[in-house]
Amino acid sequence: MTSNTAETVLITGAGRGLGQAFAALYAAKGWRVLCALRDPARHDGPGEAVRLDVADPASIAALGESLQGVAIDLIINNAGIRGDTGGLSTLEPQDFSEVMTVNALAPLLVARALHANLLAGRGRILANISSRAGSLAEGIVDDDDGDYAYRCSKAALNMATVLLARDFHRDGIAVLSLHPGWVRTDMGGDEAVVTVEDSAAGIKRILDGASLADSGSFHAYDGQRVAW
Numbered sequence: 001m002t003s004n005t006a007e008t009v010l011i012t013g014a015g016r017g018l019g020q021a022f023a024a025l026y027a028a029k030g031w032r033v034l035c036a037l038r039d040p041a042r043h044d045g046p047g048e049a050v051r052l053d054v055a056d057p058a059s060i061a062a063l064g065e066s067l068q069g070v071a072i073d074l075i076i077n078n079a080g081i082r083g084d085t086g087g088l089s090t091l092e093p094q095d096f097s098e099v100m101t102v103n104a105l106a107p108l109l110v111a112r113a114l115h116a117n118l119l120a121g122r123g124r125i126l127a128n129i130s131s132r133a134g135s136l137a138e139g140i141v142d143d144d145d146g147d148y149a150y151r152c153s154k155a156a157l158n159m160a161t162v163l164l165a166r167d168f169h170r171d172g173i174a175v176l177s178l179h180p181g182w183v184r185t186d187m188g189g190d191e192a193v194v195t196v197e198d199s200a201a202g203i204k205r206i207l208d209g210a211s212l213a214d215s216g217s218f219h220a221y222d223g224q225r226v227a228w
Contacts, residue, residue, distance in 0.1 A: 007123060008072045010034040012054055012110065013079030015043065017185035018129070021200035022076055023047045034072070036063065036079075054079045054106035055098065064113030073123030074207065075114060077107035080129065080153075082187050087146025096149040103153035108160050111168075111175075118173050125210055126168070127203070128161050130154050130177040132220065137227035158218060158228060165216030174215040178203050181221045194221070 009026045013019040014035035023046050027033045033047030040049035050066065053059040083099035084090050107128050118124050133139050133147070134154025158177050165175040180203060181194035188194075202221035218226045 006030055006032045007074070008032040008034065008070070008121065009074040009076065010036060010050075010067075010072050010114065010117075011047075011076045011078055012036045012052060012106075014045070014047065015039075017187070018180055018183060018196050018200055019076075019078040020045050021196040022078065022204070025200055025204050034067075054110070055102050057105075057109055060106065060109040060113050063110075064117075067114065067117055069120075070117055071120035071122075072114060072117040073121035074125045074127065075110065075118065076127045076129065077110055078129045079106065080187070081150075082147060083149040085145055085147040085150075088148065090146075091148050096152075099149035100153045100156065103150070104156035104160060107157060108164070111164055115168075115171075115173075118168075119171055124171070124173045125207060126164065126173060126175045127207055128157055128175070128177050129180055129203075130157050130161070130218065132179045132226055134158050135218070135226055135228060161218070162216050162228075169212065169215060172212060174210055174212045176206070176210060176214060176216075177218040177226075178206065179218070179220040179226050 009031050011019050011022050014023050015037040023033050023035050027046035035047040035049050036052035038053045040051050043049035052063045080103045083095045131154040133151045161175050161177040180199040182192045183194045183199045184192040199221045220226050
């Protein structure tokens with residue numbers, strides 16, 4: 001890959017939905033956009049496609065190797081899956097493990113694999129797309145869905161944000177958890193109340209103004225703070 005002087009963002013799960021909206025927003029602002037997805041050949045949006053299967057730790061490590069020497073200003077850990085929503089009675093160990101791997105473990109492995117890239121960048125921001133559903137204080141307010149795996153994975157991701165914020169503070173890297181809202185995507189469904197464009201734009205506004213002082217915080221796309 002060739003280097004340039006533009007700011008660089010890497011977005012996981014950039015092939016559709018919110019990830020694709022992020023890619024379009026940053027590309028329109030002149031950023032170099034690295035779209036991480038399982039099948040780069042199917043990429044038909046803005047930015048450069050790079051291969052990444054977040055369910056495969058070896059794929060994450062390979063991404064880090066392929067991007068050695070590339071400065072990255074912003075990483076958006078956006079890739080996620082929901083899994084079973086039937087409650088305790090339909091919970092299956094394999095489904096639960098898959099959701100935890102993609103939603104909680106993968107962002108940690110991405111952070112580790114691309115730590116040197118963030119250090120080489122100017123922005124030095126790691127954004128974890130979490131969910132209010134993973135908040136112990138607010139997660140079940142007006143929300144009775146039985147998605148055990150998803151909720152537990154996002155709660156784990158929030159703790160990962162807090163730990164990474166502590167560990168990366170000495171490097172000047174800010175780490176944030178962000179709630180995108182109930183977004184009208186394949187995961188959110190047609191009844192969702194927030195468009196992908198509004199969610200992505202709101203999150204970008206937060207990231208545009210983020211600094212090390214915001215590290216370890218949890219905000220919704222509209223700027224409101226979310227309780228842990």
